[in-house]
Amino acid sequence: MGSWWRGAPCHLELxxxxxxxxxxxxxxxxxxxxxxxxxxxxxxxPLDSDIFRVPPGYNAPQQVHIxxxxxxxxxxxxxxxxxxxxxxxxxxYGTDEDKLELSAExxxxxxxxxxxxxxYIHHCTIRHLKYDTEYYYAVGIGHTVRKFWFTTPPAVGPDxxxxxxxxxxxxxxxxxxxxxxxxxxxxxxxxxxxxxxxxYADNYPNHDNVRWDTWxxxxxxxxxxxxxxxxxxxxxxxxxxxxxxxxPFKPYRHRYHVPYRSSSSSSPFWYSIKRAxxxxxxLASYSAYGxxxxxxxxxxxxxxxxxxxxxxxxxxxMHAPWYNSYxxxxxxxxxxxxxxEPWFVKYKVDVVFAGHVHAYERSYRVSNIAYDIVxxxxxxxxxxxxxxxxxxxxxxNLEGLATNMTEPQxxxxxxxxxxxxxxVFEIKNQxxxxxxxxxxxxxxxxxxxxxxFYNSYWKTANEASAM
Ligand SMILES: *[C@@H]1O[C@H](CO)[C@@H](O)[C@H](O)[C@H]1NC(C)=O
Ligand SMILES: *[C@@H]1O[C@H](CO)[C@@H](O)[C@H](O)[C@H]1NC(C)=O
Ligand SMILES: *[C@@H]1O[C@H](CO)[C@@H](O)[C@H](O)[C@H]1NC(C)=O
Ligand SMILES: *[C@@H]1O[C@H](CO)[C@@H](O)[C@H](O)[C@H]1NC(C)=O
Ligand SMILES: *[C@@H]1O[C@H](CO)[C@@H](O)[C@H](O)[C@H]1NC(C)=O
Ligand SMILES: [Fe+2]
Numbered sequence: 001m002g003s004w005w006r007g008a009p010c011h012l013e014l015x016x017x018x019x020x021x022x023x024x025x026x027x028x029x030x031x032x033x034x035x036x037x038x039x040x041x042x043x044x045x046p047l048d049s050d051i052f053r054v055p056p057g058y059n060a061p062q063q064v065h066i067x068x069x070x071x072x073x074x075x076x077x078x079x080x081x082x083x084x085x086x087x088x089x090x091x092x093y094g095t096d097e098d099k100l101e102l103s104a105e106x107x108x109x110x111x112x113x114x115x116x117x118x119x120y121i122h123h124c125t126i127r128h129l130k131y132d133t134e135y136y137y138a139v140g141i142g143h144t145v146r147k148f149w150f151t152t153p154p155a156v157g158p159d160x161x162x163x164x165x166x167x168x169x170x171x172x173x174x175x176x177x178x179x180x181x182x183x184x185x186x187x188x189x190x191x192x193x194x195x196x197x198x199x200y201a202d203n204y205p206n207h208d209n210v211r212w213d214t215w216x217x218x219x220x221x222x223x224x225x226x227x228x229x230x231x232x233x234x235x236x237x238x239x240x241x242x243x244x245x246x247x248p249f250k251p252y253r254h255r256y257h258v259p260y261r262s263s264s265s266s267s268p269f270w271y272s273i274k275r276a277x278x279x280x281x282x283l284a285s286y287s288a289y290g291x292x293x294x295x296x297x298x299x300x301x302x303x304x305x306x307x308x309x310x311x312x313x314x315x316x317x318m319h320a321p322w323y324n325s326y327x328x329x330x331x332x333x334x335x336x337x338x339x340x341e342p343w344f345v346k347y348k349v350d351v352v353f354a355g356h357v358h359a360y361e362r363s364y365r366v367s368n369i370a371y372d373i374v375x376x377x378x379x380x381x382x383x384x385x386x387x388x389x390x391x392x393x394x395x396x397n398l399e400g401l402a403t404n405m406t407e408p409q410x411x412x413x414x415x416x417x418x419x420x421x422x423x424v425f426e427i428k429n430q431x432x433x434x435x436x437x438x439x440x441x442x443x444x445x446x447x448x449x450x451x452x453f454y455n456s457y458w459k460t461a462n463e464a465s466a467m
Contacts, residue, residue, distance in 0.1 A: 030409045033417030035448065037441060042173045042400040044200075045214075051177065051221075052214040057144030059084040061122075063216025063255075064139065065223035066150055067230060068191075068273050071262040073153045075127040076227065078106070079257060080139050081216065083119040091124045093137035097149070100138055102126070111254045114243040116209040123257045131155040148224040151190070153276050158312050158430045162276030163188045166390075166423040168195030168319075168355025169233070171397025172215050175420050178440050179396045183422045184222060185444040191226055191275060193425075195355030196233025196285075196319035200397050201251070207238055212251050230256050231282050232269050233319040233355060248286075258282075263302065270295050272302060277427055279311035285320040285356075289336050299340065303347045308457040312430045314349045316387070321354035323363040323380070323389040325413045328402040329356050342369045345385045348456040351425070351435075355393035359402040359418035360437055362449060363389040366412040380412040385456065392437070396420040415449050431455045 045052065055062050061080040069075030078091050089106035106124025110117065122139070129135060132154040138147045154160045165183050170176050183189065199215035201207055222228070236252035238245060253268060260271035269284035281302065289295045306314055322337035324330065333354070344352065345367045367386040370377035394401070403418045421439040428434065431454060436447035 030411065030413055031415045032405065032409050033415065033448070035417055035419060035439065037419050042175050042396060042398055044171070044173050044398045045177060045218075047210075047214065051218050054083070054217070055144070055146065059087045059140065060144035061140040061146050062220070063213065064146065064148060064220050065216065065228065065256075067227045067257070068259060068275065069125045069127065070259050071272070071274055072156050073273070073275050074129050074131070075125055075259070076129065076150065076152075077123060077125050077257050077259065078137060078139065079121065079123045079255070081119040081121050081213070082140070086120040087143050088141040089122045089124055090141045091126055091137050091139055092141060093126055093135055095130075095133055095135055097136045100136060109254055111250055113209045113238070113245055113251060114206045114240070116206070118209065118251075118254065119213070121254055150225055150227070153190070156274045156276065156310060158277055158309060160276040161426075161428055162278065163190050163424060163426045164278070165189035165192045166195065166353050166392045166425060167192055167395050168353075169197040169358055169393040169397050170194075170219070170395035171197070171200040171399075172211065172218050173396050173398045175396030175440065177218070179394075179420055179422055180219065180222060182438060182440050182444065186424060186438075188426065189226075189424055192222070192228040193280065193315070193317055193353060194228045194230055195317060195353055195392060196231040197235040197355055197393075197395075197397065198233070198252070198256070200235050200399070202235050202238055203398060206243055207240055207245070209251055212255060216255070229273065229280060229282065229317070230258050231317045231319055231355075232284055232286060234286055237286055265298050266294050270298060274311050277311055277430065278313040278315055279306045281314070281316045283316060283318040283336075283340075285318050285333065285336060289339055291339070296339065299343070303343055306347065312455050312458055313427055313433065314347065314457070315425070316344065316349050316352045318352065318354050320356045321361075321389060321391045321393075322352070323366070323412050324357050324361060324391055325406045325410045325416060326357050326359055326361070326402045326418070327404040327406055328358070330406065332356070337368070341367060344387055345369060345383060348385050349387040350433075350453060350456045352387045352389045353423075354389070354391050355395075357391050357393045357402050358397065358399060359391065359416065360394050360421060360439075360449070361391040361416040362414045362437070362451070363412050364414045387456070388451070388453070390423065392421075392423045394418075394420045395422070396440070417448065419448070421448070431458050
């Protein structure tokens with residue numbers, strides 16, 4: 001506990017800031033939750049689990065998942081796997097469930113990893129979709145046909161309400177299944193922003209890629225119906241020279257496509273999308289990000305393109321957190337923070353979501369950008385232009401919870417708790433969003449942590465007009 005911002009002078013700006021972000025009792029600051037959960041081992045669901053079952057029928061499409069297919073949300077990438085033979089890569093779709101009058105032709109690929117050979121992995125982008133519309137689609141044309149549906153987002157614009165779920169480090173343990181079930185019980189969440197570390201197949205001997213397939217079947221009950229926006233984590237690297245596997249991200253790249261070209265990115269590991277009133281930038285913690293690298297140049301050009309009159313909410317996703325006060329992966333995000341944090345402050349990013357640390361944590365609005373090698377200014381300071389940093393690496397994978405925290409709780413850390421769960425970011429309009437974190441032990445209606453977000457770009461104008 002301890003007082004909020006020990007030693008910081010009590011400026012009026014600071015007080016205002018505290019009131020504006022809207023948390024009551026902020027003056028107490030820096031909470032380490034007292035919630036005590038049952039300590040249990042986190043174990044993976046066995047291969048014969050109900051949710052890993054292969055759908056019946058010859059060459060039936062499995063592991064169906066969808067993600068946004070272009071910059072503005074009028075396209076969707078539909079992906080699935082067939083095991084017996086390639087079959088058709090065609091998607092039939094339409095707005096009338098009984099008459100799928102449109103069609104698009106995709107492609108399939110497959111890969112080998114050590115002694116594993118994948119099924120036929122199909123990807124098909126369907127385009128020119130109408131906004132805010134329910135679509136039905138069918139895959140497996142010619143053999144076993146399976147039908148699903150999804151709703152397109154409303155047109156991109158400043159006052160469009162939209163609700164995102166946040167899930168990270170999911171894996172395929174019994175706890176992962178509880179996290180997904182808990183997330184699904186929220187009727188409002190429309191799209192998942194996934195923070196990296198998907199299947200954890202690499203924890204198995206020879207990175208047993210069968211666990212990529214079981215993971216795809218496990219999450220299908222959500223990913224076939226609403227888009228999951230993908231961020232790559234360290235468990236996607238699958239770099240195993242001892243197995244002769246020297247091309248990083250091979251399984252991930254084959255299985256999970258993202259629309260990186262539509263945001264002028266040269267790599268699927270960093271890209272952006274607009275969805276409703278949000279501009280979402282996905283960064284790559286495990287691709288080069290130093291000066292002159294492709295990711296650096298792309299981000300440098302990308303941030304000025306964000307038009308906050310069109311998409312007021314600027315959200316960044318990455319795997320390794322910059323502000324983390326657990327004794328796990330401590331400071332792993334530090335070098336990327338040093339490179340990009342000044343930009344996040346300059347462009348007033350609203351919130352940065354990360355995973356990697358298997359626990360939950362939320363920061364105050366802080367920045368640490370004054371240091372110049374000789375001036376000794378290397379402490380995070382309160383900064384109303386800085387994002388809130390949130391770690392939601394608590395999906396429930398087999399590695400278990402991160403429970404060991406740095407003590408005392410650093411002044412940048414607003415709330416931390418090591419429990420499995422997920423978060424929800426509910427955009428209400430141009431200026432307000434309501435954020436909640438839900439630990440798995442509670443019912444869906446309970447928020448273990450919550451915060452009203454006042455849009456970082458628009459709050460200055462609003463403040464001014466209010467005075
Ligand atoms: C791959 O090799 C491992 C041992 O190295 C073996 O246990 C496994 O059955 C093999 N898998 C296939 C698909 O051949
Ligand atoms: C996973 O969760 C689903 C939905 O709650 C349930 O039907 C299923 O039995 C669970 N499976 C396992 C292996 O926990
Ligand atoms: C930003 O978006 C607004 C609203 O869509 C639009 O009127 C304006 O022209 C855009 N500005 C630029 C520089 O594109
Ligand atoms: C917690 O982490 C610190 C730093 O790595 C270590 O010194 C300490 O022994 C750990 N405590 C426990 C209970 O594991
Ligand atoms: C935006 O949403 C907040 C919270 O629901 C509400 O208090 C505020 O009045 C809304 N602003 C406008 C302009 O509608
Ligand atoms: Fe990770």
